[in-house]
Amino acid sequence: QKEVEQNSGPLSVPEGAIASLNCTYSDRGSQSFFWYRQYSGKSPELIMFIYSNGDKEDGRFTAQLNKASQYVSLLIRDSQPSDSATYLCAVISQGGSEKLVFGKGTKLTVNP
């Protein structure tokens, strides 16, 4: 059973702070890792994907992957109230059209 675990939160940070979201996965064969943001009542939208160990930065977002420890994290710098959403970690085992396995999501609230 492939599992993706996330702290369900809620995680609350003040505006301008760094929000840190964590995810662990059970399948060592996992190759690709995704972070999605989902606003209430909306479908998920892709924030970032990462394949290689290390950090990947895109604007205020940084994804970090450590395959040896089987965890992937998402840092949001200078958090804004508009970042308040549920963040979903998703993993696939191989490249191509493999199905995504989602974590249950972490609800983030950024307080003005």
Place this chain on the structure above:
Amino acid sequence: GAVVSQHPSWVICKSGTSVKIECRSLDFQATTMFWYRQFPKQSLMLMATSNEGSKATYEQGVEKDKFLINHASLTLSTLTVTSAHPEDSSFYICSAWGTGVLSYGYTFGSGTRLTVV
């Protein structure tokens, strides 16, 4: 970028009737379509995976005769909820994987809120 158009965005139907949900890839060929269901405050649960021209593969516990999936072309997949009941009320979302997209291949539709009364 890759766009998946999902319709309808919401639907209310009577118990016992059937509802069809469509997902179209607008600017790429969706070789694989994933159908998810999401209940309130829960994560996405994969229902089935369909490849163009093939029968869908259903996840354990999902009734294939109740949730009919058709993926007859590279740009269109449909999910039909047959003989819907109130417990089928949920948020249904499709996700397409395909070729010709600039970003990594998984693109989500906007979702369909189904309410069965």
